[in-house]
Amino acid sequence: MSFHDRLKASADVIEAHLNLRLSDLPESELTDAMRYAVTGGGKRLRGFLVLEGAALHNVPQTDAIGAASAIECIHAFSLVHDDMPCMDDDDLRRGKPTVHKKWDEAMAVLAGDGLQSFAFELVADGALQADRKLALSQTLAQAAGATGMAYGQALDIAAETSGAPLSLNDITIMQSGKTGALIEWSAAAGPRMVGADPAPLLAYAKALGLAFQIADDILDVEGDEAKTGKRLKKDADAGKATFVSHLGLDGAKKRARELVAEAIDALSLYSAQADYLRDAARFVISRDS
Amino acid sequence: MSFHDRLKASADVIEAHLNLRLSDLPESELTDAMRYAVTGGGKRLRGFLVLEGAALHNVPQTDAIGAASAIECIHAFSLVHDDMPCMDDDDLRRGKPTVHKKWDEAMAVLAGDGLQSFAFELVADGALQADRKLALSQTLAQAAGATGMAYGQALDIAAETSGAPLSLNDITIMQSGKTGALIEWSAAAGPRMVGADPAPLLAYAKALGLAFQIADDILDVEGDEAKTGKRLKKDADAGKATFVSHLGLDGAKKRARELVAEAIDALSLYSAQADYLRDAARFVISRDS
Numbered sequence: 366m367s368f369h370d371r372l373k374a375s376a377d378v379i380e381a382h383l384n385l386r387l388s389d390l391p392e393s394e395l396t397d398a399m400r401y402a403v404t405g406g407g408k409r410l411r412g413f414l415v416l417e418g419a420a421l422h423n424v425p426q427t428d429a430i431g432a433a434s435a436i437e438c439i440h441a442f443s444l445v446h447d448d449m450p451c452m453d454d455d456d457l458r459r460g461k462p463t464v465h466k467k468w469d470e471a472m473a474v475l476a477g478d479g480l481q482s483f484a485f486e487l488v489a490d491g492a493l494q495a496d497r498k499l500a501l502s503q504t505l506a507q508a509a510g511a512t513g514m515a516y517g518q519a520l521d522i523a524a525e526t527s528g529a530p531l532s533l534n535d536i537t538i539m540q541s542g543k544t545g546a547l548i549e550w551s552a553a554a555g556p557r558m559v560g561a562d563p564a565p566l567l568a569y570a571k572a573l574g575l576a577f578q579i580a581d582d583i584l585d586v587e588g589d590e591a592k593t594g595k596r597l598k599k600d601a602d603a604g605k606a607t608f609v610s611h612l613g614l615d616g617a618k619k620r621a622r623e624l625v626a627e628a629i630d631a632l633s634l635y636s637a638q639a640d641y642l643r644d645a646a647r648f649v650i651s652r653d654s
Numbered sequence: 655m656s657f658h659d660r661l662k663a664s665a666d667v668i669e670a671h672l673n674l675r676l677s678d679l680p681e682s683e684l685t686d687a688m689r690y691a692v693t694g695g696g697k698r699l700r701g702f703l704v705l706e707g708a709a710l711h712n713v714p715q716t717d718a719i720g721a722a723s724a725i726e727c728i729h730a731f732s733l734v735h736d737d738m739p740c741m742d743d744d745d746l747r748r749g750k751p752t753v754h755k756k757w758d759e760a761m762a763v764l765a766g767d768g769l770q771s772f773a774f775e776l777v778a779d780g781a782l783q784a785d786r787k788l789a790l791s792q793t794l795a796q797a798a799g800a801t802g803m804a805y806g807q808a809l810d811i812a813a814e815t816s817g818a819p820l821s822l823n824d825i826t827i828m829q830s831g832k833t834g835a836l837i838e839w840s841a842a843a844g845p846r847m848v849g850a851d852p853a854p855l856l857a858y859a860k861a862l863g864l865a866f867q868i869a870d871d872i873l874d875v876e877g878d879e880a881k882t883g884k885r886l887k888k889d890a891d892a893g894k895a896t897f898v899s900h901l902g903l904d905g906a907k908k909r910a911r912e913l914v915a916e917a918i919d920a921l922s923l924y925s926a927q928a929d930y931l932r933d934a935a936r937f938v939i940s941r942d943s
Contacts, residue, residue, distance in 0.1 A: 470740035482799025510771025
């Protein structure tokens with residue numbers, strides 16, 4: 366199976382599990398808004414990392430799908446809140462109106478909150494040992510919260526408010542929280558499901574996450590809005606410091622390629638079974654959306 | 655020890671645990687805003703219910719304090735988001751400026767999000783069995799999310815938007831999500847910590863939660879803003895249907911007293927050890943803040 370077929374297949378099983386579990390919630394506007402935000406689009410790269418890391422450690426997909434769906438809920442919740450007028454103020458996401466445009470801001474707050482709670486339900490789906498489910502849940506809370514994603518988002522907003530451009534080091538710290546923490550959690554989930562050492566996959570994900578963010582900065586400059594489904598050139602318009610503004614376009618591309626090589630090196634313990642993760646590393650810097 | 659001394663003592667240990675665990679987070683504006691929202695005030699009734707339910711089942715306080723602190727983080731996060739301009743638009747909470755007034759709306763979104771994540775870290779503090787910690791975490795996610803608190807909040811906002819006054823039954827459903835779900839989780843946490851049947855404490859909490867909400871509606875009409883530390887007469891000003899508008903002031907007081915009797919009846923299995931919970935039921939309808 367090609368990498369793209371594998372990525373698509375994993376997105377499909379995650380979508381199916383999300384729809385199944387969303388159907389357990391009471392029928393309400395809130396559930397509708399949560400479903401709107403978390404289903405029907407996205408590459409589901411984080412969920413893919415969970416499923417691939419689980420497969421590498423011989424965890425059946427039925428036991429890993431909860432964690433894969435949980436991280437997609439956390440990611441979707443962060444996008445719903447991030448798109449709000451008081452944050453990034455975006456009207457479009459994956460080519461569709463954002464939640465606060467389709468409903469209103471109150472619903473965006475609640476749908477994001479509800480998706481975060483839902484993630485902590487889903488993360489324990491399946492037949493893993495209780496102590497391992499608990500480890501997944503605890504590390505997910507750290508990745509989402511004030512040591513991880515929320516921390517990075519707060520640094521980002523503080524920088525925007527102050528107007529002082531961030532140094533390359535500051536941007537790296539900010540991004541390792543804002544996008545890195547969830548990507549690292551995703552890759553480490555598989556080994557954690559069986560009590561194995563997550564260090565190699567964490568090292569892989571650390572490099573991958575940074576490459577992913579540099580690629581995002583490059584896409585913001587060179588991308589096509591029709592393909593990305595979101596507003597571009599935001600950073601340059603806002604005079605924001607990015608990997609591209611610090612390293613230049615060529616420098617940023619070179620750094621991203623180095624990071625992809627680092628990510629692939631971190632997988633040296635794993636056999637050809639890890640080839641889809643190697644492909645994923647190459648993919649994050651070649652994507653057009 | 656009197657009920658009020660016991661309530662105060664439990665608030666003090668919860669405050670200490672929250673401060674200890676907050677000190678593990680990175681020093682940042684975000685952590686400051688989270689600390690501001692969750693420490694320094696409040697009766698901590700939910701945390702008290704956790705600690706009392708745990709004591710009834712012989713769980714050491716050191717093993718129950720994580721769950722007690724977690725529910726206070728969930729409660730605080732809901733207040734931060736609920737106070738935002740797009741929701742209830744309140745400037746004061748416990749006599750202090752709300753988070754979006756002291757910082758801004760973006761920080762209110764992130765501090766609320768961070769407190770929710772933090773709750774799912776704290777809930778597993780202590781030395782309980784992993785399967786019981788997991789049960790606490792899973793039921794907490796349900797209580798906070800689209801089957802519980804967020805569901806009730808969405809119903810409340812939908813009613814405000816539509817302008818059509820809710821029936822008494824609709825208000826009861828809305829409140830059993832909005833405030834009931836967390837109160838029920840709190841009371842049931844103790845038995846869940848040892849794998850005991852939570853049904854009697856759930857029945858107690860169901861009646862208590864409703865009495866609490868009726869008392870809130872009464873306070874909104876009869877209360878003193880200097881004591882409650884928040885804006886009152888909001889519901890009448892907004893022409894909102896409440897227990898008082900449906901039952902009248904005397905009818906609401908009578909119903910609250912009946913519910914307190916029901917709550918106390920539900921504790922008949924428990925000895926004098928449960929007297930603080932019996933006192934708590936009387937307290938919720940006699941409080942002035």
